[in-house]
Amino acid sequence: MEKHTATHLLNWALRQTLGPGTKQQGSHLNPERLRFDVATQTPLTPEQLQAVENTVQEAVGQDKAVYMEEVALALTTQVPGLCSLDEVYPDPVRVVSVGVPVAHALDPASQAALQTSVELCCGTHLLRTGAVGDLVIIGERQLSKGTTRLLAVTGEQAQQARELGQSLTREVKAATERLSQGSRDGVEAHRLSKDIGRLIEAVDTSVMPQWQRRELLATLKMLQRRANTAIRKLEMGQAAKKTQELLERHSKGPLIVDTVSAESLSVSAAQAGLPQGLGRAQS
Known part of the structure; x- marks a missing residue:
């Protein structure tokens, strides 16, 4: 009825x-x-x-x-x-x-x-x-x-759905604030990216208002893009710093720069924005 x-x-x-x-x-x-x-x-x-x-x-x-x-x-x-x-x-x-x-x-x-x-x-x-x-x-x-x-x-099911939607909205707001504060720590940046991924899955699968789901997913995907961009910048900065330290320690004699170790295995010297010729170049 x-x-x-x-x-x-x-x-x-x-x-x-x-x-x-x-x-x-x-x-x-x-x-x-x-x-x-x-x-x-x-x-x-x-x-x-x-x-x-x-x-x-x-x-x-x-x-x-x-x-x-x-x-x-x-x-x-x-x-x-x-x-x-x-x-x-x-x-x-x-x-x-x-x-x-x-x-x-x-x-x-x-x-x-x-x-x-x-x-x-x-x-x-x-x-x-x-x-x-x-x-x-x-x-x-x-x-x-x-x-x-x-x-x-x-x-009662509708009321529970509204309450869950409000709870997830608060979590998305908190993630937005964390991202806006920025981070110099790559570990913290990766943690935030994982938290955003977890929120995307939670919002996508939870019983909550559909209009709210679509709004939160749009926000979270934007946050995820920003977080990934921030991580890439941090990793590129770390790789560039390590490369500079390497060049300073070996200022004389032949030197071949190949892969520079960073917290992300995907970051190489070529990705780190090095001067042209340093990636697999001999000086």
Whole structure:
């Protein structure tokens, strides 16, 4: 019942965010989560995903009554905004309306079906939207061109997903601050890079708001690029310093410079920005 009513609210919130022409392509629910397929021209942005969640949260917070009534199928055919799938419905058909009595919702003059969730549905539902508790979209992917699949959780699971998202956000913020402080220590720089990699895996696999996941992953990948650049600069500086020390110790006589030992095995004299001719050059 909780997931079913949440599915109706999600469908309505998608139309509110993406436009009235947004069409449901299918849905499935179980006690753990709900799945919703929607026709879209482009993938949803993080801002759109968050807006959809906020719209559902608002309806849940208002604790609206959920009205259900069986009516003649003919009464539903001309109602603007009434949502139905391309299926054959029984006559009479059951109408589920959120916040507006069914008779009022089916009145073409009221336009109520454009302002709230009104659908043909034979499933079981809650009596009030407040019992949904919360809804979080935890996954989103393109099934095919023009169709997006959303995964969502409700109630306590949704609250746990939000808390985990907030916790990971704090960790990403801390990593950002560590990187901005800089480091002269290659060991610390490598440790930060590994921590960022661990955060990327955690954010990518955790049950958390999808809009937040995408924002954090974008931030983390930027941090990873900056961290790797900082590590390369440190290693190149270390290699150049060791090479200079080598040249000073052997200022006279023949000298061949090959590989200069550094903390990173991948750094060679040629990578260290040495003057042309020092890499495998004889002087």
